[in-house]
Amino acid sequence: MSGQHHVMVVDDEAAARDMVGEYLSLHGFRVTLCDGGPALRRAMATERADLVVLDLDMPGEDGLSVLRDIKRRAPVPVIMLTATAAPTDRIVGLEVGADDYLAKPCELRELLARVRALLRRLAAPAAVPGSAGRTETVRFGTKILDLAAHVLRDDEGRELPLTASEFSLLKAFAENPRRVLSRDRLLDLAGARDPDAFDRAIDVRITRIRRKIEPDPDTPAYIKTVRGAGYMFMPEGETR
Known part of the structure; x- marks a missing residue:
C-alpha cells in the first residue's frame, strides 16, 4: 500500500527531517521534505499529500499555526511530533485537528507503524453489516x-x-x-x-x-x- 502514498515531512531541523524522510522512503513511500510552513504550502499547491508528519516545535511560525492552515485547506491526516512531554501540549494539537502524535525523538519503527495504520484506516472498506453492494x-x-x-x-x-x-x-x-x-x-x-x-x-x-x-x-x-x-x-x- 505504501508505494501509492505521498507523505510530506515538515521539520525545521534538517537532520531530523532527513532521517524521517529517508526511513519512510526506504519503506516505499514517496516523500517531500519541507523546512517549515511556507515550504509545505508551496508543496501542497502543486501536489496532493496523503499524510503530513509535522513537527510542532518550530521557530517563527509554529506547528500549531501550520496545522490549522493544513486543516483549513484539505482534510489531510496529520501526525504531529513534539519534543514537549506535557500531555496538555499534545491535547492542544488534538483540539486543532491532529490525527495522531508522537514524542520526539521518536522511534522510527513506531512512526512507520502509525503512518501505515492511519492510511490503512482511511483506505479500509467501510461497510456495516448488510451493506454489501451499496453505499452505506x-x-x-x-x-x-x-x-x-x-x-x-x-x-x-x-x-x-x-x-x-x-x-x-x-x-x-x-x-x-x-x-x-x-x-x-x-x-x-x-x-x-x-x-x-x-x-x-x-x-x-x-x-x-x-x-x-x-x-x-x-x-x-x-x-x-x-x-x-x-x-x-x-x-x-x-x-x-
Missing part, C-alpha cells in the same frame, strides 16, 4: 456520514471537514448503535493512544464531533455520555 450512509444528528466515501455531509450535500480519527470514531459508533463503548475501546478503534492522557484525548475528539453533528453540543442527544462507562450513539436522538 448513517445519519448523525444534523449530518450524514457516507461510510464508503469517508465524508460527512449536511442535508444540502455540502461536505464538512472530518479528520481520519473523527471518521474512525463515527464509523465505530455507526457499527455499534445503542451500545456503550468505553474510552479505551474507542481509542483502539480510532488510534492515537497516549498512556498519560488517553481519557482527555478521546474526550477532545468527541467534543469536536459533537460540534459538527449536534443541534446543541452542550446538550448532546446523539452521542451521549454514559457516566463512568464511556459513550453511546443513539440514532435519531433516542433516549435510553
Whole structure:
C-alpha cells in the first residue's frame, strides 16, 4: 500500500527531517521534505499529500499555526511530533485537528507503524453489516456520514471537514448503535493512544464531533455520555 502514498515531512531541523524522510522512503513511500510552513504550502499547491508528519516545535511560525492552515485547506491526516512531554501540549494539537502524535525523538519503527495504520484506516472498506453492494450512509444528528466515501455531509450535500480519527470514531459508533463503548475501546478503534492522557484525548475528539453533528453540543442527544462507562450513539436522538 505504501508505494501509492505521498507523505510530506515538515521539520525545521534538517537532520531530523532527513532521517524521517529517508526511513519512510526506504519503506516505499514517496516523500517531500519541507523546512517549515511556507515550504509545505508551496508543496501542497502543486501536489496532493496523503499524510503530513509535522513537527510542532518550530521557530517563527509554529506547528500549531501550520496545522490549522493544513486543516483549513484539505482534510489531510496529520501526525504531529513534539519534543514537549506535557500531555496538555499534545491535547492542544488534538483540539486543532491532529490525527495522531508522537514524542520526539521518536522511534522510527513506531512512526512507520502509525503512518501505515492511519492510511490503512482511511483506505479500509467501510461497510456495516448488510451493506454489501451499496453505499452505506448513517445519519448523525444534523449530518450524514457516507461510510464508503469517508465524508460527512449536511442535508444540502455540502461536505464538512472530518479528520481520519473523527471518521474512525463515527464509523465505530455507526457499527455499534445503542451500545456503550468505553474510552479505551474507542481509542483502539480510532488510534492515537497516549498512556498519560488517553481519557482527555478521546474526550477532545468527541467534543469536536459533537460540534459538527449536534443541534446543541452542550446538550448532546446523539452521542451521549454514559457516566463512568464511556459513550453511546443513539440514532435519531433516542433516549435510553
